[in-house]
Amino acid sequence: MKVYTDFDRDLSVKNYSSFSWTNDEKLEIKNNPLYYNELNDKRIKNDVNEQLKKYSYQFDAENPQLKIHYHIILEDKSAINPEPFGGYGRDWVDRNVNVREFREGTLIIDLMDSKTNNLVWRGWAVNFLDEDNPDQLENQFKKAISKIFDKFPKR
DSSP states (O other), rough: OOOEEEOOOSSGGGGEEEEOOOTTTTHHHOOTTTTTTTTHHHHHHHHHHHHHHTTTOOOOOOOSEEEEEEEEEEEEEEEEOOOOOSSSSHHHHHHHHHEEEEEEEEEEEEEEEETEEHHHHHEEESSOTTTTTTTHHHHHHHHHHHHHHSOOOOO
């Protein structure tokens, strides 16, 4: 798993103290109903809420300074791994090539200014999903969110 962040250099996320969630998650369900569901929505929101509370942000459904939204992106990818051995003779021509197909999952968490709707801070985890262990999905989300917020600016 690799984790990245980006932020608006003109706005400091440290200047905000309250947050809530956007109401447009239903738009994402059409993109991937396998991962956009009520169970994962609850897991992600609970984990993000916990992380933000650690940084002294308060949940405020009525008048939040930050609005939060998340995205789950799944991409089918292939990795080509040539056989590492061979020579310049016939073996070089007959080298084996292994193709490994996999699904790469990316979880993106956006924090936006609630008045302007401008993105203030974004964190994302690439390759957080282990489809060989679907029963561990809750832990995979928790781990990705924790690693994303390890890079969150301290107040």
